[in-house]
Amino acid sequence: MANPSARPAGTLGTFAGVFTPSILTILGIILFLRLGYVVGSAGLLTALLIIAIANLISVLTSFSLAAIATNLKVKGGGDYYLISRTLGLEFGGALGLVLFLAQSVSIAFYCIGFGEVVASFFSGAPVILPQLIAAVAVGLLFVLAWLGADLATRFQFGVMGVLFLALVSFYLGGIEHWDSQILLANLRPPAEGPPFWTLFAIFFPAVTGFTQGVSMSGDLKNPGKSLPLGTFSAVLLSIIVYFSVAVLFAAGEPLSKLSSDYSVMADISHWGGLITGGVIAATLSSAMASFLGAPRILQSLAKDKIFSFLGPFAKGSGPTDNPRRGVLLSAVIAGITIALGQLDLIARLVSMFFLISYGLLNYATYYEAQAASPSFRPRFRYYHRYVSLVGFLFCLGAMLAIDSMSGIVAIAILTAVYLYLRSTDIPARWADGRRSHLLQRIRSDLLAVGSDSDHPRDWRPYILAFSDDPERRRTLLEFASLIEGGSGLTTVVRFLTGEGAVMRKARQEAEEELRREIRPYRKDVFCRVVAGGDIRTSLETLLQSFGMGPLRANTILLNWIGDGWDEERRAILYGKYLRGAHRLGCHLVVLSSAEECWEKMAHTISEERRIDVWWRGDAASRLMLLLAYLTTRQEGWSEAKIRLLAINYPEDSAENRQQLQELLDESRIPAEFVLLPSADTDTVVKFAEDTALTFMPFGLKKDEPVDMFGDPAGRLLARLGVTALVLAGQKVDLDAEPEEGSEGGLAVALDALERAERRAALARKEAEEAVRVAEKKMKEIELSGGLFDSSVMKQLKTALQAREKADEAARKVAREESKSVMAAKDLASHGISQGNIDD
Numbered sequence: 158m159a160n161p162s163a164r165p166a167g168t169l170g171t172f173a174g175v176f177t178p179s180i181l182t183i184l185g186i187i188l189f190l191r192l193g194y195v196v197g198s199a200g201l202l203t204a205l206l207i208i209a210i211a212n213l214i215s216v217l218t219s220f221s222l223a224a225i226a227t228n229l230k231v232k233g234g235g236d237y238y239l240i241s242r243t244l245g246l247e248f249g250g251a252l253g254l255v256l257f258l259a260q261s262v263s264i265a266f267y268c269i270g271f272g273e274v275v276a277s278f279f280s281g282a283p284v285i286l287p288q289l290i291a292a293v294a295v296g297l298l299f300v301l302a303w304l305g306a307d308l309a310t311r312f313q314f315g316v317m318g319v320l321f322l323a324l325v326s327f328y329l330g331g332i333e334h335w336d337s338q339i340l341l342a343n344l345r346p347p348a349e350g351p352p353f354w355t356l357f358a359i360f361f362p363a364v365t366g367f368t369q370g371v372s373m374s375g376d377l378k379n380p381g382k383s384l385p386l387g388t389f390s391a392v393l394l395s396i397i398v399y400f401s402v403a404v405l406f407a408a409g410e411p412l413s414k415l416s417s418d419y420s421v422m423a424d425i426s427h428w429g430g431l432i433t434g435g436v437i438a439a440t441l442s443s444a445m446a447s448f449l450g451a452p453r454i455l456q457s458l459a460k461d462k463i464f465s466f467l468g469p470f471a472k473g474s475g476p477t478d479n480p481r482r483g484v485l486l487s488a489v490i491a492g493i494t495i496a497l498g499q500l501d502l503i504a505r506l507v508s509m510f511f512l513i514s515y516g517l518l519n520y521a522t523y524y525e526a527q528a529a530s531p532s533f534r535p536r537f538r539y540y541h542r543y544v545s546l547v548g549f550l551f552c553l554g555a556m557l558a559i560d561s562m563s564g565i566v567a568i569a570i571l572t573a574v575y576l577y578l579r580s581t582d583i584p585a586r587w588a589d590g591r592r593s594h595l596l597q598r599i600r601s602d603l604l605a606v607g608s609d610s611d612h613p614r615d616w617r618p619y620i621l622a623f624s625d626d627p628e629r630r631r632t633l634l635e636f637a638s639l640i641e642g643g644s645g646l647t648t649v650v651r652f653l654t655g656e657g658a659v660m661r662k663a664r665q666e667a668e669e670e671l672r673r674e675i676r677p678y679r680k681d682v683f684c685r686v687v688a689g690g691d692i693r694t695s696l697e698t699l700l701q702s703f704g705m706g707p708l709r710a711n712t713i714l715l716n717w718i719g720d721g722w723d724e725e726r727r728a729i730l731y732g733k734y735l736r737g738a739h740r741l742g743c744h745l746v747v748l749s750s751a752e753e754c755w756e757k758m759a760h761t762i763s764e765e766r767r768i769d770v771w772w773r774g775d776a777a778s779r780l781m782l783l784l785a786y787l788t789t790r791q792e793g794w795s796e797a798k799i800r801l802l803a804i805n806y807p808e809d810s811a812e813n814r815q816q817l818q819e820l821l822d823e824s825r826i827p828a829e830f831v832l833l834p835s836a837d838t839d840t841v842v843k844f845a846e847d848t849a850l851t852f853m854p855f856g857l858k859k860d861e862p863v864d865m866f867g868d869p870a871g872r873l874l875a876r877l878g879v880t881a882l883v884l885a886g887q888k889v890d891l892d893a894e895p896e897e898g899s900e901g902g903l904a905v906a907l908d909a910l911e912r913a914e915r916r917a918a919l920a921r922k923e924a925e926e927a928v929r930v931a932e933k934k935m936k937e938i939e940l941s942g943g944l945f946d947s948s949v950m951k952q953l954k955t956a957l958q959a960r961e962k963a964d965e966a967a968r969k970v971a972r973e974e975s976k977s978v979m980a981a982k983d984l985a986s987h988g989i990s991q992g993n994i995d996d
Contacts, residue, residue, distance in 0.1 A: 175387025197415025323435025642787025
């Protein structure tokens with residue numbers, strides 16, 4: 158894309174560059190030739206509703222335009238520029254291309270309308286005359302557009318003068334013809350008339366033009382100020398004009414004449430001839446606006462280098478960078494459209510493309526605002542993101558209501574271009590709003606995930622791949638992609654030793670170099686270079702701090718360093734560094750693969766690939782089985798067979814076979830198994846002969862990696878092909894149920910609390926009853942006058958028993974409330990308070 162600073166400064170202001178092309182396109186042929194028909198067919202009230210709904214789209218989209226245009230330094234391209242810088246080059250490129258074609262075809266439509274009006278002056282004219290006149294009009298407008306926007310704008314000033322006089326003539330005539338009785342009679346629709354949405358479809362093209370000024374953005378002195386001000390002014394003035402003209406129609410002629418006579422506007426006007434001039438001016442001004450807008454969209458599209466075949470159209474001419482090549486192409490498209498003659502289908506598609514552009518402009522603004530990016534700071538303050546969302550939904554609804562089939566075809570064309578651009582993988586030449594939107598979604602998702610506790614069913618590999626060897630790094634990252642299984646994430650890590658400002662710069666350079674190196678073969682990994690005084694400290698710091706919220710590294714992956722390293726260096730790397738990582742709960746995976754072994758595995762077809770898992774029944778075994786399964790989810794491995802080689806059984810018995818089969822059934826991982834009670838290193842080598850990939854457990858013994866037989870791992874690895882040594886750093890559960898884990902414990906605590914509270918309530922009730930009985934007996938004793946006869950003694954004994962029962966009930970209440978408190982504490986350990994339960 159061209160350097161923005163090199164682009165010539167615009168020369169047009171708000172009135173000439175935005176208001177004029179917008180208002181002249183809105184006040185077009187619909188106003189002069191079809192608005193009367195809409196009022197006559199629908200009645201005044203329904204006609205005003207149609208005008209209101211259609212203009213609501215204009216108003217809502219104008220709010221979106223004002224917000225997004227005051228948040229960017231708008232350059233050439235109008236709608237295309239705004240949408241591409243927000244939704245990305247795929248959406249922008251697809252819309253820009255179809256919008257250029259739509260506006261170029263619109264030139265032909267407006268010129269044919271002009272040709273039909275002029276041809277009506279000649280009685281007995283040949284059928285082809287309107288097309289010939291339209292072709293001449295295209296030629297004249299082409300000259301104006303070729304000479305530049307300044308001259309074309311001066312031509313539009315003259316057209317605006319004619320339109321102004323035509324409207325003055327109509328308003329004067331409308332006042333003269335005003336009849337309140339006719340107005341009251343015309344409020345309701347006629348007995349028989351076209352459906353509401355049919356009339357809406359006839360009128361709606363009247364409001365498709367308020368963004369014509371946006372297409373001139375590259376020619377404006379101050380786009381951020383002129384675009385919202387000019388567009389709002391044009392829209393508001395057009396609303397006043399359409400509403401007032403509709404009322405004057407309804408107060409001047411009966412519905413029957415309005416619906417049958419397209420020239421009724423001239424009959425009502427004070428000087429009817431000016432209406433004909435207004436029709437001619439309206440058609441030519443709309444065509445001129447499209448002639449100015451379409452080439453500038455094409456030029457901006459070409460400068461962004463989205464479509465290579467558009468390259469020649471990036472060049473402009475003169476001090477204003479006038480896109481003359483685009484003007485010529487627009488003229489050719491308009492000429493071909495006029496020659497075809499059959500325009501109805503294309504006309505409907507053009508309306509749909511305009512609606513799509515308005516809808517995407519609304520959605521782009523909502524998208525940008527919804528991302529909550531600190532960079533979204535529009536100077537236009539009277540805006541809310543839901544205004545744009547409503548505008549988008551209204552545009553979608555209007556498309557379906559006006560012509561659902563044309564809308565579907567238009568969306569299909571736009572989608573096809575979008576998918577083509579996605580498939581070409583064109584590098585973006587600017588920052589759009591998608592990354593901000595993704596970051597906001599990541600924030601929301603992290604907060605949502607962080608509010609829930611970890612569960613074994615949610616585990617997936619988050620890998621830190623350590624690699625300082627560029628020659629072996631590609632193999633390591635390709636293996637990481639296998640064990641991710643399309644569900645994990647990998648970050649490749651390099652360590653640098655050193656401190657200070659020089660090392661900070663070296664770290665940045667090393668990270669960029671690492672990113673460039675791996676980009677050709679893996680674009681779905683992250684890069685991290687860590688600098689510190691020593692590698693061990695850097696490693697421990699990285700493992701404790703890496704990640705965000707609940708996303709933490711859980712798997713360390715690195716290459717086997719081989720026998721070329723001396724024992725001391727190997728012991729430092731594996732014994733000290735990896736032991737520390739293991740103690741922090743990370744799984745360890747060490748890949749051993751000679752280059753020729755990896756190439757052999759890569760060229761083995763999927764059906765012949767076998768993955769061996771050496772099983773000991775521990776956490777490492779379950780982790781290896783899971784990693785083997787994840788490998789089969791990758792392309793090229795879906796037909797690979799998993800073979801489980803169990804060495805933890807003393808004999809190959811039916812009972813042990815059944816136990817192992819049940820374990821596989823519970824894990825839901827398809828695999829065949831072999832029981833090997835007396836396996837040794839020779840057994841491993843023998844089975845590895847027909848295996849593409851082997852997963853084997855290992856341990857750390859006196860700072861040295863050892864195989865599953867307790868021998869130095871290097872001896873066995875030297876005899877094997879592609880092998881992954883695995884050491885589990887935490888519990889691995891392959892058949893965890895949803896009710897297990899912290900959620901299950903929470904459910905138990907909730908049930909315990911409920912039972913404790915129920916028992917406590919019952920105990921309180923018993924205690925209250927016991928106290929009541931005791932108090933009653935003591936009162937009876939007092940009433941007896943203190944004479945201790947046999948009956949009083951009996952009452953006293955009963956009262957003492959009641960008091961004792963009351964005391965016991967009180968103790969029971971205390972016990973049950975204590976249980977309730979303990980259950981509540983158990984809940985609190987899960988992050989839930991009693992208040993949450995009550996709510």
